[in-house]
Amino acid sequence: MINNMKENECCGCTACINICPVKCLGEYSNELGFSYPIMNNKEDCIECKLCEKVCPTLKEIKTKSEPINSLCSYAKNNDIKSASTSGGIFTLLASKILDEGGYVYGAALINPTLVKHIEVNSSEELWKLQGSKYIESKLEDIFLVVKDRLQEGKKVLFSGVPCQIYGLLSFLGKDYDNLICIDLLCYGVPSPKVWSKYLNFINKENKNIKYVNFRDKTYGWKNYSLKVVFEDGSQYLKEKNKDLFLSTYSKGGYIKSYCYRCKMKGFPKKSDITLGDFWEVDRVDSDFNDDKGMSAVFINSAKGQNLYNEIINETNYLEITAERLDEISPRIGAPSKLHKNRDIIIKEIDNMPIDVILKKYAMPTRVDKVKNIIRISLRKIGVWDGLNKILEDKKARRNINEK
Ligand SMILES: Cc1cc2nc3c(=O)[nH]c(=O)nc-3n(C[C@H](O)[C@H](O)[C@H](O)COP(=O)(O)OP(=O)(O)OC[C@H]3O[C@@H](n4cnc5c(N)ncnc54)[C@H](O)[C@@H]3O)c2cc1C
Ligand code: SF4
Ligand code: SF4
Ligand code: SF4
Known part of the structure; x- marks a missing residue:
């Protein structure tokens, strides 16, 4: 059952909540007001695993x-x-x-x-x-x-x-x-x-x-x-x-x-x-x-x-x-x-x-403002988008590994 998903693994799509045949999953809001599924009645769960099968973040x-x-x-x-x-x-x-x-x-x-x-x-x-x-x-x-x-x-x-x-x-x-x-x-x-x-x-x-x-x-x-x-x-x-x-x-x-x-x-x-x-x-x-x-x-x-x-x-x-x-x-x-x-x-x-x-x-700090001026200049000469893509992809990979 989908009970122990971390928040950074769940997009909050509600597929699991709605598919559950015995309605034992509900919804809760976290400290930022985002919605996530929660197990309300564990005793009712029939271990059918439908909630896991429908979860889009568990699929490739x-x-x-x-x-x-x-x-x-x-x-x-x-x-x-x-x-x-x-x-x-x-x-x-x-x-x-x-x-x-x-x-x-x-x-x-x-x-x-x-x-x-x-x-x-x-x-x-x-x-x-x-x-x-x-x-x-x-x-x-x-x-x-x-x-x-x-x-x-x-x-x-x-x-x-x-x-x-x-x-x-x-x-x-x-x-x-x-x-x-x-x-x-x-x-x-x-x-x-x-x-x-x-x-x-x-x-x-x-x-x-x-x-x-x-x-x-x-x-x-x-x-x-x-x-x-x-x-x-x-x-x-x-x-x-x-x-x-x-x-x-x-x-x-x-x-x-x-x-x-x-x-x-x-x-x-x-x-x-x-x-x-x-x-x-x-x-x-x-x-x-x-x-x-x-x-x-x-x-x-x-x-x-x-x-x-x-x-x-x-x-x-x-x-x-x-x-x-x-x-x-x-x-x-x-x-x-x-x-x-x-x-x-x-x-x-x-x-x-x-x-x-x-x-x-x-x-923005002073450093951010300087970075912004550099970014605008690089964009004007047409090299920013390619360079930024490489930097962002690298950063995103690092974030995922850290989370
Ligand atoms: C949270 C969010 C982030 C976005 N990020 C980008 C982005 O990074 N780059 C980009 O190019 N476009 C982004 N968009 C899309 C863009 O803002 C327009 O919604 C889109 O171009 C459609 O515009 P429209 O003029 O055709 O219709 P509109 O009438 O402007 O759009 C209405 C559509 O938006 C949907 N919608 C509105 N708010 C939400 C919401 N909170 N959750 C789900 N659906 C919603 C409605 O269901 C409807 O389908 C984002 C939209 C939202 C809601
Ligand atoms: S589609 Fe992705 S980025 Fe957009 S709200 Fe859902 S989880 Fe977030
Ligand atoms: S395993 Fe089946 S019964 Fe249990 S929470 Fe998931 S969908 Fe509901
Ligand atoms: S189906 Fe998966 S991603 Fe969607 S709300 Fe349930 S746990 Fe989160």
Whole structure:
């Protein structure tokens, strides 16, 4: 039975909890608010080992292969694009499934500190799934709901981070023609507890929050911001490099411990389509970039290609060859960086105010600033990406060995 998995061996996909025939596994939140399975009723366990068989992190995962098609793309509809994180491709794909009477699953902000996977079956509700939410999305029993819909013969689109797709497919244990899976390029999911504390810091007066946007485009898609709008009309709006939460996240400050060794985010994919931000668009064609959102789209299966063909006329796009992609974006799917002060940040989380912790341990030092200048200079002369890949791979191997 799966009882003694270490946290850095578990992505929290819930496949084991949902497969257990006698429901003896439950869920607990660790000190950072991440979810993990826990044995609730050991006496009920029938030692069937199904929980181990479905666990994606216990299976071998191959990481070297290419998608069958790669594109740089965005929705022609500006409203869709501005309400989305990247180019709005998720909304176009999901709308097609809803138009055909299908069901769409994805991450919704239930309240300012809780993200959960929900079912949507009307286009009026699709906005709930739009946009990246930078905390772990709780899956609860959503795999059971998806299985029921599939068995009813309904079309289903399930979206989420790659480990959630691995978990679902492993839980289902067989192919369904009526299921399409969309995953994301994934840096890792930030801690719900850190976010909750950070929101309290932003909202010292405890005002009612109207909405939160982790990827607001007021200052552009590339220079995105954290935006929190309050019921009284006031707002918090800070660019990614000035906001402590976003800037520490991008440096690997408080993502889930499995994220640092995750192989599920690399190619080949289990999903039919993978979506991300095409940050390197200017290296492909700067005239194509209006800085309002650009999606990286990877078609991984024939099923994915068929669905994508249905929306292609609603997009503007450039096709990217595998060689070009490797040249301009060699780090896709590579392990996430481990922040050098991650352990201290976590240790201090309940002892110090969050802004003090992040300012003290996560802000760039003078040495970091010099390194940054060197990095920018190397990037300008075109040698940074290759060099960085070698350094990061070496560091990731060291981290895995140390953990
Ligand atoms: C935690 C996280 C990390 C990411 N890391 C990267 C990265 O390193 N590089 C990169 O290029 N792109 C990354 N992305 C993907 C990117 O931000 C966009 O989500 C993606 O490009 C789709 O954009 P869109 O405009 O097509 O659709 P959008 O409408 O912006 O995206 C909606 C989709 O995001 C899913 N989603 C939102 N929040 C979560 C969540 N917390 N957990 C699971 N699914 C969620 C929804 O289910 C839905 O499928 C990340 C996204 C998330 C949520
Ligand atoms: S071994 Fe079987 S019964 Fe025991 S926890 Fe795992 S799935 Fe449940
Ligand atoms: S099945 Fe998923 S949740 Fe369960 S132990 Fe494995 S990775 Fe963790
Ligand atoms: S990095 Fe891997 S384990 Fe972490 S959220 Fe992304 S897919 Fe899941």
